[in-house]
Amino acid sequence: MSLKRALVSVSNKEGIVPFVKKLVQEGVEVVSTGGTKRVLEEANVPVTGISEVTGFPEILDGRVKTLHPAIHGGLLAMREKEEHLDQLREHNITPIDLVIVNLYPFKETIAKEGTTFEEAIENIDIGGPGMLRAAAKNHRHVTVVTDPEDYEIVLEEIKETGEVSSKTKQRLAAKVFRHTASYDAMISTYLTKETGELYPESYTVTYEKKQDLRYGENPHQQAAFYKQPLGPESSIANAEQLHGKELSYNNINDADAALSIVKEFNEPAAVAIKHMNPCGVGVGQTIKEAFERAYEADPVSIFGGIIAVNEEVDEDTALQMKEIFLEIIIAPSFSEEAKEILTGKKNLRLLTINLKDTGSEAQRKVTTVHGGALVQEEDVKGFEDAEIKVVTNREPSEEEWKDLKLAWKVVKHVKSNAIVLAKDQKTVGVGAGQMNRVGSAKIALEQAAENAQGSAMGSDAFFPMKDTVEEAGKSGVTAIIQPGGSIRDEESIEKANELGITMVFTGVRHFKH
Structure with a gap:
């Protein structure tokens, strides 16, 4: 059998005892560290301590234990190179054939309420990623396992052939680099947030697969659904x-x-x-x-x-x-x-969905384009955040205010150019995604039909001309809410006054593309 020595050091100890017991039954020597070693010893699994291999004690509260040539030499030696093997013999280093490692629970630590910065830092694993990356780099000779879900397939192949296939070793190595990249992404995100830097020189995000999907937007497109680690609870992903x-x-x-x-x-x-x-x-x-x-x-x-x-x-x-x-x-x-x-x-x-946890701050929204990505803060400005200003002669009535607020809240979420009509506490017309604003208005007004009479109109952006106000007046709209800011605002205001329409400016644009 080619597998002779395994290094085991896991934070997530799920399934580790039965897995290692079966490795020992297959003749594999086990080297382990700290807490993992104690768990294995308590289960009567024969195990060699890391210090016995390195000839050096664990120091600095366990911060340094596996960062040693006796470990990394055993991981990185290329078995087909005689000079590598000569150097191992010269320095009395035994090759390591199997690495079972997972990392300090950084994500779980920062997810806990009240976690201090110092606690977060102490849960940044150094030795673990080093071993994983070394083993994955040398995966032609070393099998590396970081996910308990892979224990069974490794055992099956060892029982069948006495070793792990090249295909499986390569697949596990790729998984390791995804795992360490995700781990580093969470750390960099946490530290960057602590510094207050919003848009650093590189932007790294990570997502965890929630499920495979039957297909994407259309049946010929493959797709999967990923969730953001530690994302807001009130999300479709949760x-x-x-x-x-x-x-x-x-x-x-x-x-x-x-x-x-x-x-x-x-x-x-x-x-x-x-x-x-x-x-x-x-x-x-x-x-x-x-x-x-x-x-x-x-x-x-x-x-x-x-x-x-x-x-x-x-x-x-x-x-x-x-x-x-x-x-x-x-x-x-x-x-x-x-x-x-x-x-x-x-x-x-x-x-x-838990709608009470809406998150305390705006999320960063990532939109991919060919060859790149756009990153922006999500649009969380609401009616209460706007600088409301009545710009016409007539003030809105109490009922008009209710419908104006409703139209404004909804138009924010309609594809631009967007127009929403609201009446009696419901939308009655929605015009979305047209190439000009009056086109969206006509769609919304046509949909509303007789319900446009006495309704409130919301627009996601300013009126570049008075034509939208004219169309609104023809259909009986009595109140309009829009950002304002056009060089021709006065024309729209004058037309609204002429038609007896009350108009409110918010100073907030809500484009949604």
């Missing part, structure tokens, strides 16, 4: 699926869009999404009322849509939802009666 088919690529994108909008509201709210844009948003005294309004906003487009609500789905609301074909319902919780009703629909996905 949702718990209670029922229904597996989520698709498009489901996840739409669910994320629905979640982003429903988080804007403190009062009971319901959001319906199709193709990343809201087709209906409603607020009310109860979730049932909010959902009714979201449905009434566009009873055609909601078919096959994704719904997000910000309070528990009760029996009455579930009965209404059941009558419509929906892909997903997202809520903080479902009552037992609601679950019984909705799980009667075999394919309907039910997701629960």
Whole structure:
């Protein structure tokens, strides 16, 4: 058998004892360190201490134990080179054939509330990554395992052939470098954040695979879903699926869009999404009322849509939802009666998300382009952050203010150019993604039809001309909210005054491309 000596040093001790016991049964000598050595000894596994190999004690509270030529020489020697083997014999170094190492729990440490900077630093592993990288570099001769999920396949190959195949060794080596890169990315992110540097000279991010997907946006595209380590709890990546088919690529994108909008509201709210844009948003005294309004906003487009609500789905609301074909319902919780009703629909996905943990700060959003990436702070500015200014002769009424706020919260999440009409605490028209603003306005007004009369219009960016105000006036819009800032603002203001429309400037643009 080619495997004679294994080095074992793990923070995650899941499955390590039975794994190492089976290695010993196959004739492998085991060298180990500190806590791992104690665990193996307590299980009556024969083990050699690292100090017996190096001839040097562990020092500096365990900071230095494996950083020694007796270890790294045994890992990095190329067995096909006679001069390497001569040097090992000259310095009495035994080759190491198998490395089982995982790292100090840095992620788990910084995830704990109240962790100090000093505690975080002490959980940065130095020797572990060094051993892993050395073994992975020399993977033609050394098998390296960092994930307990791989213990079984290694054992199977050793039992069958007495060694680990080249293909498996290469796959495990690649996994090691992904693991250490991710580990370093979390450390660099933590330290960079501590320094307050927002956009450093290199930007490293890491994600952990949550699941493989059947396909991407289209059936011919492969895809997978990854989650951000230590990302905000109130995210689609941390949702718990209670029922229904597996989520698709498009489901996840739409669910994320629905979640982003429903988080804007403190009062009971319901959001319906199709193709990343809201087709209906409603607020009310109860979730049932909010959902009714979201449905009434566009009873055609909601078919096959994704719904997000910000309070528990009760029996009455579930009965209404059941009558419509929906892909997903997202809520903080479902009552037992609601679950019984909705799980009667075999394919309907039910997701629960903790909406109370919205995160204390804006996340960095990464958008890839061919050959690069754009990184920006996410748009978290709300109505309360805007510098509200009524620029027309007439002030909005109390009801108009309610609808203006609703339109403003929703338009922020509609693809630019974006126009949203709101009336009676629900959206009644949405114009998205047009090449000119008046085009989006016409779509929203056409969709609203008679509901445009007395509605409030929200625009994600300023009006470059008065034509949008003119179209709004023709359809009976009575209030408009927009950022302002055009060199021709006065023309829009004059036209609004002429038509009796009240207009509010916010000073905040909400482009979403």
